[in-house]
Amino acid sequence: MLSVLESAPAGQETDTALLEALERGDFSRSTLRSGLLARGETQEQIFALARKLRDEHFPTCEVEARSVIEISNVCMQGCHYCSMAKGSGIKRYVMKHEAVVEMADFLYERGRRVLLMQSGENQAKAWVDAVARTVSEIKQRHPDFEIILCLGNMSEEQYAQLKKAGGDRYILKFESSVKRLYEMWKPTDTVEERLNCLKLLVDVGFKVGSGNMVGMPGQTVDDIVDDLLLMGEYDLTMNSCTVFIPGEACGYRDEPIGDVDFAFNAMALMRIMNPDRLMPTTSCLEKCRPSGQYIGLMAGANTITIHDGTPENFKKMFPIYSTNRFTPDNSHLLNAVAKANMTVSTHPLQ
Numbered sequence: 001m002l003s004v005l006e007s008a009p010a011g012q013e014t015d016t017a018l019l020e021a022l023e024r025g026d027f028s029r030s031t032l033r034s035g036l037l038a039r040g041e042t043q044e045q046i047f048a049l050a051r052k053l054r055d056e057h058f059p060t061c062e063v064e065a066r067s068v069i070e071i072s073n074v075c076m077q078g079c080h081y082c083s084m085a086k087g088s089g090i091k092r093y094v095m096k097h098e099a100v101v102e103m104a105d106f107l108y109e110r111g112r113r114v115l116l117m118q119s120g121e122n123q124a125k126a127w128v129d130a131v132a133r134t135v136s137e138i139k140q141r142h143p144d145f146e147i148i149l150c151l152g153n154m155s156e157e158q159y160a161q162l163k164k165a166g167g168d169r170y171i172l173k174f175e176s177s178v179k180r181l182y183e184m185w186k187p188t189d190t191v192e193e194r195l196n197c198l199k200l201l202v203d204v205g206f207k208v209g210s211g212n213m214v215g216m217p218g219q220t221v222d223d224i225v226d227d228l229l230l231m232g233e234y235d236l237t238m239n240s241c242t243v244f245i246p247g248e249a250c251g252y253r254d255e256p257i258g259d260v261d262f263a264f265n266a267m268a269l270m271r272i273m274n275p276d277r278l279m280p281t282t283s284c285l286e287k288c289r290p291s292g293q294y295i296g297l298m299a300g301a302n303t304i305t306i307h308d309g310t311p312e313n314f315k316k317m318f319p320i321y322s323t324n325r326f327t328p329d330n331s332h333l334l335n336a337v338a339k340a341n342m343t344v345s346t347h348p349l350q
């Protein structure tokens with residue numbers, strides 16, 4: 001199946017009407033559509049507006065650095081874009097409680113104060129109990145370690161359990177706000193269920209992050225406009241956007257890679273629409289274009305994930321979008337941050 005994203009006109013002159021609309025907060029569908037399609041000068045100007053708003057809301061010009069520990073790749077969902085989907089044939093692992101706690105100690109001692117714990121989606125009681133126990137132990141040892149969980153859909157009781165254990169934030173991407181696409185890409189889930197989970201997370205008191213994927217099979221520019229509008233309807237503290245990468249082991253492995261400019265533009269628009277939220281510059285941007293993560297910062301991002309928490313032997317077994325996933329090292333990211341005239345904060349920005 002072909003992506004139906006339109007190709008954008010090249011070498012436009014600055015679209016002043018579009019920039020004025022964005023500056024005065026006119027987020028009509030046609031403005032957002034033009035924003036997504038902008039290239040050349042206009043795109044640069046949209047990024048500049050995104051940076052201006054980010055720096056007004058985050059005047060220290062810091063990028064929040066978080067370490068990730070990919071605690072398990074067991075997943076009950078069958079998403080076509082993901083190489084960890086149930087039945088993808090990859091070898092499964094679950095990190096032991098002691099190993100996660102030890103890794104958290106190590107990261108904390110090195111100065112990190114934000115920790116992302118990520119896994120495939122698994123609602124089994126034994127798994128959720130185990131994560132809650134690990135979170136609680138890490139919090140007991142390091143009360144000021146900000147813990148972000150990214151574990152997928154769960155029940156209200158399970159979210160409440162994880163919150164009570166000490167989780168501070170939760171990332172649950174809605175991926176697409178469009179029912180037709182969501183259910184095509186994620187046939188084992190429904191968009192209603194996903195959005196209900198998002199609401200439950202806000203209700204149980206997490207600081208919640210969400211976002212979409214662009215450049216996906218069947219997705220149009222108008223579908224991305226819908227995603228941008230949906231983000232404003234939830235009380236979120238973080239937004240994000242990734243660009244589709246056809247991983248070797250996923251159902252969509254033969255589909256074309258997404259157009260990264262749509263991701264940069266979606267990020268800049270997210271920043272302009274909700275300027276006080278955190279936003280990551282993700283490694284898949286780098287996979288699509290050299291200096292992609294630097295460009296993400298220039299489009300308004302202000303968080304980075306450092307892949308220094310997953311043991312080497314498990315890293316290859318967490319192929320979200322590729323077994324050759326680009327897992328940036330510290331120095332590469334530090335360079336990108338410095339080049340963007342920002343500094344790295346090991347402390348939480350919210």
Ligand code: 5AD
Nearest residue numbers: 081082173242243244245247320321
């Ligand atoms: N390409 C880009 N992003 C992807 N994600 C998952 N698979 C892919 C892919 N093939 C994103 C999804 C998910 C997050 C962990 O990574 O948005 O929520």
